[in-house]
Amino acid sequence: MSNIADLIEEYILQRLASEQNSKIELRRTEIADEIACAPSQITYVLSTRFTVAKGFTVESRRGLGGFIRITRVPLQNIIYQDILNKINEQTSLDEVRAMIRYLVQNGFIANREAALLFQVVPVTLVKLNLKERVEFLRSIFLTLANFS
Numbered sequence: 001m002s003n004i005a006d007l008i009e010e011y012i013l014q015r016l017a018s019e020q021n022s023k024i025e026l027r028r029t030e031i032a033d034e035i036a037c038a039p040s041q042i043t044y045v046l047s048t049r050f051t052v053a054k055g056f057t058v059e060s061r062r063g064l065g066g067f068i069r070i071t072r073v074p075l076q077n078i079i080y081q082d083i084l085n086k087i088n089e090q091t092s093l094d095e096v097r098a099m100i101r102y103l104v105q106n107g108f109i110a111n112r113e114a115a116l117l118f119q120v121v122p123v124t125l126v127k128l129n130l131k132e133r134v135e136f137l138r139s140i141f142l143t144l145a146n147f148s
Helices: 004-017 028-035 039-049 075-086 093-105 111-127 130-146
Strands: 023-026 056-061 067-072
Touching: 004 023, 004 028, 004 039, 004 067, 023 028, 028 039, 039 056, 039 067, 075 093, 075 130, 093 111, 093 130, 111 130
Parallel strands: none
Antiparallel strands: 023 067, 056 067
16 A cells, blocks of 8 residues: 555646646645545645656645645756756856756757757857856757747
8 A cells, every 4th residue: 555645646646637737726624634644744745746846836825715736847947947047157168068968868959959059159158248148148048948
């Protein structure tokens, strides 16, 4: 028999799968009654298995009018947002290359796109001041995100 956390996770994932917009709104008491568990166990599952790193956002409000709103966020959105957050005036060419390699290794861009970036980025960065570098790099990664 599965443990209670697995049952809670499975219940939530099934509910998410049945929704067209990858968004559900639940009540802790409903889940707790259906699975026969404590609401605190639901909170534990939400905080450990439905994280941003795993592709979910969770909004929660406790009390009588309380709810749990869970949204599945495409992983690529999270990856690109993380890359954009890491780009600043101190971002080195090696870090940018590592970001590009990561995108290739995880199938977000093709080898051909990476090869073009490996040629264009170093030449361009040399010609730009720090502020322009940040804008240029963010523009490149935003463009990749929009076409992924």
